[in-house]
């Protein structure tokens with residue numbers, strides 16, 4: 001038995017450093033109010049306290065900590081995007097993920113597995129070469145691999161050239177990883193609370209108070225709170241909350257579903273994505289296959305699961321891994337994806353002074369949790385977005401400087 005463990009056992013009573021923050025009374029005023037206790041809001045609160053010494057912060061959530069998309073996603077982390085702005089941004093996140101368990105003193109089960117995007121036709125291969133070149137140019141590990149190399153990286157894949165959707169090759173991104181999503185929310189929450197941040201669950205924001213174009217507070221189901229600055233980080237509810245502040249967002253909210261199978265012995269190391277077949281899969285630390293696909297095709301705020309999704313997922317999945325035919329699906333669920341027209345996020349100032357936004361995370365925002373938290377904290381603290389996130393400003397839709405990531409953002413919609 002490791003000596004450290006014995007020492008810890010003998011030390012007797014120990015302060016539970018990893019306990020969830022206790023509920024505290026809501027105060028009538030804070031320097032900063034963060035709307036949304038998902039990964040993004042909590043990470044921003046943590047970095048505000050840690051990097052900028054701003055601890056008079058309240059994080060408000062209408063539900064419970066991490067109960068939005070943060071604990072509903074399939075936890076894929078990668079930086080093999082298409083635009084230089086996107087690649088740089090997500091690459092910083094990949095680097096932050098690597099040290100996050102240590103930084104938060106909380107095991108988020110971060111595990112680098114490699115990420116494969118399969119090509120079933122020449123057009124996909126061409127896009128993958130393009131992505132690989134952009135990635136390599138910016139120092140991100142990405143390469144196009146042929147079928148022989150694929151057989152070595154992912155032996156269980158059906159690489160039969162006579163298959164219904166034969167696989168020609170893949171984009172291989174070695175830093176591709178997964179992490180335990182709810183642990184990320186808990187880790188950030190505990191670390192932020194330890195530094196003095198207040199977290200208020202079951203506290204819905206119902207109105208935004210402004211005076212002469214500047215935010216002055218928020219109206220909540222628990223009462224009014226005055227504040228100097230607000231950060232909105234509410235993912236699927238982004239356009240609803242922005243409307244309370246009096247401005248519109250180019251965001252459409254659609255359901256995004258996922259499911260897991262019963263646990264299997266570990267057989268699948270890399271994360272496997274097929275954009276053409278609209279499916280992706282990884283194997284979690286406890287053996288479950290975590291699977292997802294395209295977003296639902298209609299705007300909706302309901303988080304219900306459909307049989308249609310499961311059927312649409314099962315058929316292509318069995319084309320890739322025919323031996324999974326008898327495996328049972330254990331759980332299925334949905335979240336709300338806040339989709340932007342260019343498949344890139346919106347971060348930075350808004351038409352309301354001192355009111356900042358972190359939105360448009362669609363199907364791709366989990367991987368950005370550490371970097372968006374860190375850089376949004378910097379934005380809120382200084383009043384100015386750092387160069388890394390400047391291209392993602394809301395204003396880009398007015399000045400036609402969109403960042404087209406459709407080809408790299410997700411499996412299709």
Ligand SMILES: Cc1cc2nc3c(=O)[nH]c(=O)nc-3n(C[C@H](O)[C@H](O)[C@H](O)COP(=O)(O)OP(=O)(O)OC[C@H]3O[C@@H](n4cnc5c(N)ncnc54)[C@H](O)[C@@H]3O)c2cc1C
Pocket residue numbers: 035036037038039040041060061062063064065066067068069070071072073074075076077203204205206233234235236237241256257258292333334335336337361362363364365366367368
């Ligand atoms: C099925 C699925 C799979 C996904 N897979 C991946 C993936 O593999 N990789 C990846 O990078 N991304 C993925 N995503 C996207 C990712 O989950 C999100 O982009 C990310 O979690 C957004 O985090 P957040 O903190 O901004 O939002 P959330 O975690 O949704 O938190 C927002 C919070 O705001 C609260 N809120 C809303 N309105 C109010 C209000 N009026 N007052 C107070 N609180 C309010 C909500 O209750 C919620 O807790 C997936 C999403 C889904 C649904």
